[in-house]
Amino acid sequence: MLLFAQLLNGLQYGVLLFLLAAGLTLVFGIMSFVNLAHGSLYMMGAYIAASVANATGSFLLGLLAALLGCLAIGVLLERVAVARLYDKNHLNHVLATFGMIMFFNELASMLWGKQPLFVSVPPMLDGVINLFGLPYPLYRFAVIVVGLAVAVGCYWMIHRTRLGMLIRAGANNAAMVGALGINIRFLNALLFAVGAALAGLAGAVAGPILSVQAGMGEPVLIATFVVIVIGGIGSVKGAFYSALIVGVVDTMGRAFLPMLLREMVSRQLADAAGPALASLLIYLLMAAVLALRPQGLFVARR
Amino acid sequence: MNGLRTQGLTKRFGGLLVTDDVSLDIRPGELHAIIGPNGAGKTTLINQLSGELRPDSGQVWFGDEEVTTLPLHQRACRGLLRSYQITSIFEEFTVMENAVLAAVGATGGYGFWRPMMAREQACQDAQQALLATRLEARRDTLAGELGYGERRQLELAMALAAQPRLLLLDEPMAGMSIEESASVVQLLQSLKGRYSMLLIEHDMDAVFALADRITVLVSGRAAFCGTPDEIRNHPEVRAIYLGDEAGTFSGAAHG
Amino acid sequence: MKTTSSLFRPSLGIPLLLLLALLAVPPVAAALGAQFYVGFLARVLIYALAASALNLVLGYAGLIGFGHALFIGLGAYCVSLSSLAGLESAWPQLLLVLVSCGCIGALTGAISLRTRGIGFIMITLAFSQMGYFVFVSLKQYGGDDGMSIIATSRLGAGIDLGSVLPLFYAAWGVLAVTLLWMHRLRHAPFGMALRGSRQNLARISALGFPARRLQLIAYVLSAILCGLAGFLLANLNAYASPGLMSWQVSGELIVMVVLGGMGSVFGPLLGALAFICLEEVMKSYTEHWMLIFGPMIILIALTGRDGLMGALHWLDVRCCQRGASGRIDATAIVANGAKQ
Numbered sequence: 030m031l032l033f034a035q036l037l038n039g040l041q042y043g044v045l046l047f048l049l050a051a052g053l054t055l056v057f058g059i060m061s062f063v064n065l066a067h068g069s070l071y072m073m074g075a076y077i078a079a080s081v082a083n084a085t086g087s088f089l090l091g092l093l094a095a096l097l098g099c100l101a102i103g104v105l106l107e108r109v110a111v112a113r114l115y116d117k118n119h120l121n122h123v124l125a126t127f128g129m130i131m132f133f134n135e136l137a138s139m140l141w142g143k144q145p146l147f148v149s150v151p152p153m154l155d156g157v158i159n160l161f162g163l164p165y166p167l168y169r170f171a172v173i174v175v176g177l178a179v180a181v182g183c184y185w186m187i188h189r190t191r192l193g194m195l196i197r198a199g200a201n202n203a204a205m206v207g208a209l210g211i212n213i214r215f216l217n218a219l220l221f222a223v224g225a226a227l228a229g230l231a232g233a234v235a236g237p238i239l240s241v242q243a244g245m246g247e248p249v250l251i252a253t254f255v256v257i258v259i260g261g262i263g264s265v266k267g268a269f270y271s272a273l274i275v276g277v278v279d280t281m282g283r284a285f286l287p288m289l290l291r292e293m294v295s296r297q298l299a300d301a302a303g304p305a306l307a308s309l310l311i312y313l314l315m316a317a318v319l320a321l322r323p324q325g326l327f328v329a330r331r
Numbered sequence: 332m333n334g335l336r337t338q339g340l341t342k343r344f345g346g347l348l349v350t351d352d353v354s355l356d357i358r359p360g361e362l363h364a365i366i367g368p369n370g371a372g373k374t375t376l377i378n379q380l381s382g383e384l385r386p387d388s389g390q391v392w393f394g395d396e397e398v399t400t401l402p403l404h405q406r407a408c409r410g411l412l413r414s415y416q417i418t419s420i421f422e423e424f425t426v427m428e429n430a431v432l433a434a435v436g437a438t439g440g441y442g443f444w445r446p447m448m449a450r451e452q453a454c455q456d457a458q459q460a461l462l463a464t465r466l467e468a469r470r471d472t473l474a475g476e477l478g479y480g481e482r483r484q485l486e487l488a489m490a491l492a493a494q495p496r497l498l499l500l501d502e503p504m505a506g507m508s509i510e511e512s513a514s515v516v517q518l519l520q521s522l523k524g525r526y527s528m529l530l531i532e533h534d535m536d537a538v539f540a541l542a543d544r545i546t547v548l549v550s551g552r553a554a555f556c557g558t559p560d561e562i563r564n565h566p567e568v569r570a571i572y573l574g575d576e577a578g579t580f581s582g583a584a585h586g
Numbered sequence: 587m588k589t590t591s592s593l594f595r596p597s598l599g600i601p602l603l604l605l606l607a608l609l610a611v612p613p614v615a616a617a618l619g620a621q622f623y624v625g626f627l628a629r630v631l632i633y634a635l636a637a638s639a640l641n642l643v644l645g646y647a648g649l650i651g652f653g654h655a656l657f658i659g660l661g662a663y664c665v666s667l668s669s670l671a672g673l674e675s676a677w678p679q680l681l682l683v684l685v686s687c688g689c690i691g692a693l694t695g696a697i698s699l700r701t702r703g704i705g706f707i708m709i710t711l712a713f714s715q716m717g718y719f720v721f722v723s724l725k726q727y728g729g730d731d732g733m734s735i736i737a738t739s740r741l742g743a744g745i746d747l748g749s750v751l752p753l754f755y756a757a758w759g760v761l762a763v764t765l766l767w768m769h770r771l772r773h774a775p776f777g778m779a780l781r782g783s784r785q786n787l788a789r790i791s792a793l794g795f796p797a798r799r800l801q802l803i804a805y806v807l808s809a810i811l812c813g814l815a816g817f818l819l820a821n822l823n824a825y826a827s828p829g830l831m832s833w834q835v836s837g838e839l840i841v842m843v844v845l846g847g848m849g850s851v852f853g854p855l856l857g858a859l860a861f862i863c864l865e866e867v868m869k870s871y872t873e874h875w876m877l878i879f880g881p882m883i884i885l886i887a888l889t890g891r892d893g894l895m896g897a898l899h900w901l902d903v904r905c906c907q908r909g910a911s912g913r914i915d916a917t918a919i920v921a922n923g924a925k926q
Contacts, residue, residue, distance in 0.1 A: 057704050113888055119703060120650050124844060125887035127837040132880030139874050247833065251715050254708040262704060305723035312716040316697050319709065323700040381792070407794035419789045421782050432782055435775050436793030442775035444767075450775075493793065 033163050035284045036277060041169045041238075043276025044176020048231035049253040050260070050268035051183055052224020058263020059199040060217050062111060063119050065126035067228055067253065068246025069133035074099045074229025075241045076141055079148035082236075088151035095233035096226050103225025107218045115217070130247070138243040145242040172234050179227070180269050187265060196220070252279070255315045261325025271326060275311050282310040332527050333394035333410060333496040334359040335380065340389035342375055342551075349375045350386065351551035357497070362519070362528045364538045367548035368571060373531050374416070376548065377501050380529070381413040382406045393497065408439055410496030416505050416531075418482045420489070422475030426466055429474050429485055430457035430492040437493035453492075460492035463518060480511040487518070497527040504534050516540055539563065547571070596901040601852035604859070605762065612754055624750050625822065630862050631757040632818045637842040637854035638764050639811035644840065645849030646777060647804045648784025650707045652836050653694070653714030657687045657809040659831030661816025663721065666733040666826035676739035676747060683813040691809025695802050714831055721828040732827025739821055747821040757818050761855070764811065769851045780804055781849070841883055847895025856894040 053067050074095040082091030106129070114122055149155075150168045157164040187193035195216060199206045207213035232246075239245065256275050260267030287303030294302075318326065335357040342350035349372045357363040365373055378384040380391060382403035391399045393411050401409075421429050427448075434453035448454060461467045464484040469477065474485060483503060490498055503519075504512045516537045522528065523541070532538050538545065538559075545562045547555040555568055562568055608627060615623045636658055643651045664682045673679065694713045701709055722730050738748025745752045771777035783790040783797050791797045820826045829835075838861065846857025868875035892899070 061704070063704055063707060110884055110888065117887075119707065120644075120840075120844065120848075121887040123650060123652065123707060123837075123887075124841060125884045127841070128880040128883030128885075128887065130837075130880070131876045131883065135874050135876035135880065139877065248715075251712060251833070255712055258701070258705055258708050258712075301724065301726060305720045308719040308723060309716055312712050315709065315712060319697055319700050319705075323705070383788075383792075402796075403791045404794050404796050407792060413792060415789075415792075419786055419792075421785045421789070423785055424778075424782070428778070432778055433793050436779070436790070436795045439794065443777075444770050444774055446770070446773040447775045447778045448773065489793070 031284075032281075033161070034165060035281050037160070037163075037165055037173070038169065038284075039277030039280035040273060041172050041176075041276070042280050043273040044173055044180070045231050045235055046249070046253055046256050046276050047176055047180060047269055047272035048227045048234075049249065050256045050272050051179075051265050052220075052227045053253055054257045054260065054263055054265060054268045055196065055220055056224055057257065059196065059220060060115055061119075062115065062221075063122040063126065064111075064224075065123060065250070066106070066129035066133065067224070068250030069130050070099050070102065070225045070228040070246075071232040071235075071249060072137060072241075072243070072246035073102060073133065074232030075236045075239075075245065076137055076146065076232075077229070078233030079146045079236045079241045080141065082148050082151075083146075088148075091148070091236075092230070092233045095229045099229025099232075100222050100226040102229075103222040104218060106225070107221040111221060112214065112217070133246075134243045141243075143243065145240040146236075148236045148241065150237040168237060172238075175234065179230070183265055183269075192219075252311065255311050257325075258315055259318045259325060261327040264325070264327040267325055267327030275314070278314055279311045283307040286310070332359040332525070334527060335411070335497055335529065336392040337380070338390045338392070340376070340379060340386045340391065342372075342379060342384065342386050349551050350379065353389070353548075353551070353553045355546060355553060357527055357529055358543075359527050360524055361543040362523050362530060362541050364530045364532060364542035364545045365548055366532065366535070366538055366545060370550075371548040372551040373548055374501070375551075377413070377499055377529070377531055381411065381499055404436075407437055407493065410437070410494065411499070412437070412490045412493050412495040412497070413499040414486045414490040414501060414503055416502040418479075418486050420474045420482060420485050422473065424474055425471050426461065426474055426477070426485055426488075427457060427470040430460050430488050433457070433489035434460075434492040434494070437495075456494055457488075457492045460488040463491060463521070464488040465514070465518075480507055483507060483511070483515075487515070491522075495526055497529065498522075500528060500530045500532075502531055502533065504532060504537060512537060596905060597852075597895060597898040600898060601855060601895075605765070605852075605855065608758060612751055621750075624754055626862075626866070628750060628754040628757050628822055629819075630859050631754070631761050632815050632822065633839070633842065633862060634855040634858035635757065635761045635764060635818070636812050636815035637839050637846070637858050638761070638768060639808040639815065640839045641843050641849070641854045642768070642771075642780075642804050642808045642811075644843050645853070646771075646780045646784065647801055649699075649801060649805070650840075651698075651710045651805070651808075652707050652833065652840070653698075653710035653712075654808065654812050654839055655831050655833070655835035656694075656714035656717040657691065657812035658816035658819065658835065659717060659721065659826070659828065660687055660690065661813035661818075662820035662826035662830050663727075663733075663816075664813070665739060665817055665820035666735045667727070669735050669737045669739075670727075670733070674737045674740050676741045679739050680814075680817065683817050684810055687809045687813030688806055691806040692802065695805035695809070699798055699801055699805070711833055711836070714833060714836055718828050718831045721831065728827070730828065732825055732829065735820060735824045735826065738824055739817070747818075748824055750822070753818065753821050757822075760814060760818070765851055765855065772851065776800065776803075784849075841886070845886060845893050847893035847898075850893075850895040853893055853895045860894060 049067060049071060053064060056062050056064050077098040078091035078095035081094040082088045110125055114125055154168040154171050156167045158167045158170050187196055195206060195211060199216065252275065256268060256272045259275065260271030286307040287299060290299035290303045335355065337353055337355045340350050340353040353376060365376070367373055375384065379386045382401060385400065390397055393406070393409060396409070398406055398411070421432065424432065431447055431453050434456040435447055435450060438453070461470055464487050466481065466484055466488055469481065477485060487503055504515050507515065512534060519528070519541050530538070530541065542559055544556065544558055546553050547562065547568055549571060555562060555565055557565070608631065611627050612624050615621055636654065640651065640654050643649050661683045664686060665679055668679045668682060698706055698709045698713065721727065727733055738746055740746055741752070747753050747756060779790055779795045779800055783800060787797055816830065819830070842857035842861045843854055844857070845860055846853030846855065865875070865879065868879060
């Protein structure tokens with residue numbers, strides 16, 4: 030039972046990572062833009078959702094505010110800074126987005142203070158759902174559902190719409206798409222903004238589960254990087270599968286590895302090494318994938 | 332000077348057979364040209380010879396040694412050097428530095444303290460290469476400031492500076508004016524006998540003027556091989572080029 | 587077109603002067619009763635060392651490594667863990683730094699170099715995060731709070747690196763030697779091949795250089811130098827914490843290298859000095875200094891010039907023109923000089 034619960038928790042973390050990874054991998058793959066500030070968008074989403082929800086009492090309103098807010102921030106960032114960086118090299122991207130992280134972290138602590146912000150689970154989702162005999166928190170289950178719904182939506186958009194076709198074409202050969210007369214600047218802005226909105230959604234949804242504070246974006250961002258590297262840069266399908274894998278491996282690892290270690294080595298060693306090893310698991314996974322298949326599990330580009 | 336031999340070289344990209352059972356024989360000291368219509372697979376072939384691509388099957392022999400799976404840089408150290416169709420030089424270094432770097436690279440240059448330019452042998456080799464390609468006057472110019480023709484010359488100079496045993500020349504005259512092409516032909520003529528050379532070119536005048544033997548590549552196959560006269564008068568070869576460069580063969584007779 | 591090779595050109599003279607002036611800081615500070623500056627500038631020297639190490643990978647080899655803070659932290663923990671185990675002499679500690687940073691540098695470097703571009707940035711970042719999490723989880727070594735070092739490294743002959751003065755001179759000495767070596771390396775075969783690989787990776791291999799191996803060697807060397815910086819930092823602060831391995835530190839190092847002038851010899855020194863001094867000045871004005879510092883970094887990224895060394899090279903042209911000896915192509919001089 031405990032195994033099943035942790036598996037579900039892993040799935041929930043996984044869909045959260047997918048929400049972040051989907052936008053990021055497209056921005057990486059199509060615009061070749063290294064966006065370290067994606068975690069900051071996640072953080073802003075969490076803050077906006079939390080403060081609006083707390084102010085109005087409606088979680089849904091908070092969610093909506095986060096979506097729109099992050100969409101707006103994404104558009105603003107893209108027009109002001111990101112668009113000027115496309116033709117510069119990756120180092121400039123790294124520097125610029127590093128500066129953005131600093132700015133947003135400081136902004137957050139200035140606007141909302143240094144203490145973590147607390148937002149409660151919406152009453153409608155505050156309960157348990159019975160899954161195959163396991164009572165599981167309804168909210169977390171809802172997160173899984175929403176995440177999977179977004180994944181399905183992404184799939185539909187990418188494979189069934191004209192926009193999606195442009196995205197797939199762009200992932201394959203960005204220069205050609207521009208040469209074909211498509212307004213590549215609009216496409217880029219749109220992609221960046223949608224990615225930002227998804228990150229904001231992830232933050233909003235994560236609020237009741239994780240703590241909302243300045244700097245919350247970066248640890249999740251790095252896990253997202255691991256997801257993208259494993260899944261293959263530019264591949265949303267890759268991001269989906271590897272997000273779930275990473276989410277499950279990380280969650281189950283943290284839950285069970287220390288316990289497992291205690292069976293094998295002395296209690297002292299297990300208590301010391303267990304948590305450290307558990308937090309290393311996803312990086313070891315990434316290193317293994319890179320050692321065997323450097324381009325990731327799914328390749329978006331030829 | 333080394334010879335280069337391939338045996339049954341085959342390469343597929345997906346379902347496309349790009350190199351089809353190619354067996355070449357480049358004798359030491361000869362200038363062997365490879366010609367063929369566009370899409371015949373010349374670049375893929377040369378990539379397998381220089382080490383950038385691995386063939387699916389077949390062998391490549393350089394001198395007495397089989398080098399089929401040897402990585403790019405090790406082939407260069409053994410004297411199998413290449414110049415590129417798309418100019419590939421170091422724009423932030425001077426012309427001389429480019430050449431000396433090439434000379435040092437072929438000798439397996441490591442060194443963490445003494446300046447590269449203090450290596451006398453390498454500098455001499457580089458100097459000679461620059462003299463041969465008439466870039467001596469520009470030795471202190473940044474490579475990034477060179478004109479197109481001069482860049483192609485530097486491309487060649489770098490291959491020469493490395494004291495090659497065999498040169499793979501990938502369309503050295505690509506994009507050149509008539510005068511520039513003529514001077515490259517002169518240069519290659521002067522190098523004949525000193526190095527073995529494999530020349531891929533579209534410029535038929537140059538090919539017929541320089542080559543000791545010619546191989547015609549058609550759809551990945553080495554279809555015909557012979558002396559320039561044999562190739563020029565071969566009915567099937569003329570048929571391949573007919574309509575495209577019909578005047579080329581009779582024109583080259585004056586070349 | 588050669589740039590003027592006068593010893594007194596700004597791009598060489600000013601940084602050299604700065605380096606020499608730093609030597610005078612301890613006695614001057616003592617005389618003025620401003621001891622704070624010795625420790626402060628010691629920190630600058632140490633970060634300049636770390637930035638130089640990164641410059642080898644970033645500036646010379648053109649690889650964007652976002653995980654160099656890992657090795658700073660490792661170096662620091664070598665000191666704290668040895669001191670915990672009763673090993674106080676600096677020399678075995680240094681050997682430990684060499685071995686640990688060398689091995690982990692080789693391992694992480696070999697795996698990281700299997701990727702390129704964006705992948706390389708992310709994986710180096712991930713590796714430094716790994717280190718961070720490992721040390722945060724090791725509660726018996728202080729975890730998140732870090733470890734304070736009771737007994738700092740002893741160099742022998744009664745010199746204790748835990749006190750500011752010997753540490754300052756040690757840091758200065760190591761930095762000076764490193765800068766000299768970086769200068770020599772620029773024109774040595776290894777350095778030229780490395781710089782070539784930044785411009786044209788494929789051609790370097792085609793010339794006979796084992797490109798990936800060269801990159802790995804550069805990575806390991808820079809890891810060891812960063813470890814050395816960490817060793818010094820641990821002695822300066824008598825403290826080692828996982829925070830030294832954080833991505834923020836890696837990012838700050840990148841800013842220092844770019845700010846100073848990527849790929850130049852003195853760039854890291856100028857960049858570290860400018861960055862740390864600016865940070866200190868801004869901190870004294872407002873606690874929300876990052877709100878301004880962040881956009882400043884964004885601006886640096888947007889304008890993408892050659893940093894402070896680029897400005898000095900521009901000064902070279904303005905101040906040191908020798909008009910009599912024929913035509914001077916100003917843009918060529920700047921381009922040539924800025925790349926040197």
